[in-house]
Amino acid sequence: MYLLGIDVGTTGVKAVLIDLQGRVLASGADTYPLHTPQPLWAEQDPHDWWRATRQAIQQVLRESGVSASQVRGIGLSGQMHGSVFLDEQNRVIRPALLWCDQRTAEECAWITERVGQEKVLQTTLNPVLTGFQAGKIIWLRRHEPENYARVRHVLLPKDYIRFMLTGEYATEASDASGTALFEVPKRDWAYEILDTLELPREWFPRVYESPEITGRVHASAAAATGLVEGTPVVGGAGDQAAGAVGTGIVQAGRVSVSVGTSGVVFAHLDQPRVDPHYRTHTFCHAVPGSWHVMGVMLMAGGALRWYRDTFAQAEMYAAHAAGEDPYDRLLKEAEPIPPGAEGLLFLPYLSGERTPHADPKARGAFVGATLSHQRAHFTRAVLEGVVFGLRDSFEILQAMGIEIREVRMTGGGARSALWRQILSDVTGYPLYTLQAEEGPAFGVALLAGVGTGVWSSVPEACEAVVRLAERTEPNPRYRETYERVYTWYRQLYPALRPLFEQL
CATH class of the missing domain: 3.30.420.40 (ATPase, nucleotide binding domain)
Structure with missing residues (x-):
C-alpha cells in the first residue's frame, strides 16, 4: 500500500x-x-x-x-x-x-x-x-x-x-x-x-x-x-x-530552520505560548492537541538569489557553461573569508520584514564597505546577514522559555556546508540535515498514513520514516567573533529605520 x-x-x-x-x-x-x-x-x-x-x-x-x-x-x-x-x-x-x-x-x-x-x-x-x-x-x-x-x-x-x-x-x-x-x-x-x-x-x-x-x-x-x-x-x-511533520518537528525541544526563499524558524509546543510583542506566529500544529510557534523572515535564500542575479551574472554564465551550479562557485569563493567578513554587514530586508520587525518599509543594506572588501566579502556578508536574521527568531524563542534541544535545517540553504556552519556557529546549536526532504507533500502523506491506520500517531509516523543525515557542530573559535558582529547587526535596523520611512 x-x-x-x-x-x-x-x-x-x-x-x-x-x-x-x-x-x-x-x-x-x-x-x-x-x-x-x-x-x-x-x-x-x-x-x-x-x-x-x-x-x-x-x-x-x-x-x-x-x-x-x-x-x-x-x-x-x-x-x-x-x-x-x-x-x-x-x-x-x-x-x-x-x-x-x-x-x-x-x-x-x-x-x-x-x-x-x-x-x-x-x-x-x-x-x-x-x-x-x-x-x-x-x-x-x-x-x-x-x-x-x-x-x-x-x-x-x-x-x-x-x-x-x-x-x-x-x-x-x-x-x-x-x-x-x-x-x-x-x-x-x-x-x-x-x-x-x-x-x-x-x-x-x-x-x-x-x-x-x-x-x-x-x-x-x-x-x-x-x-x-x-x-x-x-x-x-x-x-x-506539513513541512514540520515531514522533518519530524512533532515533539517539544525540536526546532527546524528552513532556508528557502524565505526563512522560517519553527518550534513544536505542547501548550500555546505567545511572544508578548507578537513578533512570531502561534498556530495550531498538525499534531492533534499541539501548537507551534514560528518566526518568519521574508528574504533568506531569496536574498542570496537576488545577490547572485544582480552582482554575479558573469559567474552564472561561466558556471552554466561548465555544467556547474552558480551558487557553488559563489560560496566556494566566500569560504576563505573570515567570520564577520572583516567588518562588512548585510541587512536582508529586501522586501520588508515580519520577524522581528513587522515593517513593510524596511530595506536591505550593506554597511561597512571599504576598499579592501572584495566580492567574496559581500557574498559572505549576505550569508551571515541571513543567519543573523534567523538568530533573531531563536532569541525570541529563548525569551519565551521554549526549550531547544535539537535543530534540523531544511530548504535549499541546507545543501550548503558553509551556510550550515555559519548557522551553527551563530546560534551555538548543532544542526542536522535529513536523508530525504520532499517538503510539505511528504508531511501530509504521513498524516494520511496516520488517518488510515498505518501509524497510531504523528510522532510514531515521524520516528518510523524521518531519518537524519549530516550533523554540523558549532566551532567554538568563532563564537566570540559572531557574538560581537551580531550586536553590530542588531543596531542596523534601529539606526536606519528613520531613513527607511523616507525612502
Whole structure:
C-alpha cells in the first residue's frame, strides 16, 4: 500500500507517492501563473490549482506504475491564508487573493478596531495581518459588493482542492489558524469574532484535526485524476506545519530552520505560548492537541538569489557553461573569508520584514564597505546577514522559555556546508540535515498514513520514516567573533529605520 501527498504551492502543485517505509516512489508537479493586476495585489485562479493537481496526480501514478487501488490515503497541504469564494452552485466567484496580497491594510485596521485589539490577540493569538484571510473577506464586502452578495462558502487554497476531490467543505486547525478568524487555543472558529464582523457562520467549513479523514474521492474526481472512488482524504495541514511533520518537528525541544526563499524558524509546543510583542506566529500544529510557534523572515535564500542575479551574472554564465551550479562557485569563493567578513554587514530586508520587525518599509543594506572588501566579502556578508536574521527568531524563542534541544535545517540553504556552519556557529546549536526532504507533500502523506491506520500517531509516523543525515557542530573559535558582529547587526535596523520611512 502507498500514501499520496499533495501540496498546492504558490508556484505550482507537487504530489509525492511514498511507501509505508517512507521511500518516495515518484513525484509529480505542474505550475501555474501568479497574477498582479494592480500594485500590492496577488491572485491566482483556483481552476489552475485543480488542473495542476490533476496533472501531478496522473504523473505520479504513471511514473510509479502503482495501481490507484493501492493508494491507501491522501493528504493535502498548501499555501496558507488565501481566500476562495464560492457561490451557491459552488462556482468560483473571482480569483483567489493570496497570502502575499497586501491590499487589505485598511480592512485589517478596521477589524482590529471593531473587534478590539485585546480580544483579537487573546482569541487568535496573532495580530490581524494583511496576508491573513479575514481582511480579504472584508475587502470583498467593501470593494466588490456584487461578488460579496454571491458568497456562500469561503475556503483556503488546499481546501478548495479537497472540495474538488470529495465534495466536502472542510478544513483543519493548522491552516485555519492563519485566517485571523480562528480561536487558536480552542482549535475552532472564533464565532464571537465572526458575529462581530457580521460574517455568516455557515460560510466557514467544518474543522478537523490534521490526520482525521474529512471525505473520500468521489466518482467525478476519480475519473479526472485516475484515483479510485472512495479513497480517503485526511485533513492535512498548512504548508509550514506539513513541512514540520515531514522533518519530524512533532515533539517539544525540536526546532527546524528552513532556508528557502524565505526563512522560517519553527518550534513544536505542547501548550500555546505567545511572544508578548507578537513578533512570531502561534498556530495550531498538525499534531492533534499541539501548537507551534514560528518566526518568519521574508528574504533568506531569496536574498542570496537576488545577490547572485544582480552582482554575479558573469559567474552564472561561466558556471552554466561548465555544467556547474552558480551558487557553488559563489560560496566556494566566500569560504576563505573570515567570520564577520572583516567588518562588512548585510541587512536582508529586501522586501520588508515580519520577524522581528513587522515593517513593510524596511530595506536591505550593506554597511561597512571599504576598499579592501572584495566580492567574496559581500557574498559572505549576505550569508551571515541571513543567519543573523534567523538568530533573531531563536532569541525570541529563548525569551519565551521554549526549550531547544535539537535543530534540523531544511530548504535549499541546507545543501550548503558553509551556510550550515555559519548557522551553527551563530546560534551555538548543532544542526542536522535529513536523508530525504520532499517538503510539505511528504508531511501530509504521513498524516494520511496516520488517518488510515498505518501509524497510531504523528510522532510514531515521524520516528518510523524521518531519518537524519549530516550533523554540523558549532566551532567554538568563532563564537566570540559572531557574538560581537551580531550586536553590530542588531543596531542596523534601529539606526536606519528613520531613513527607511523616507525612502
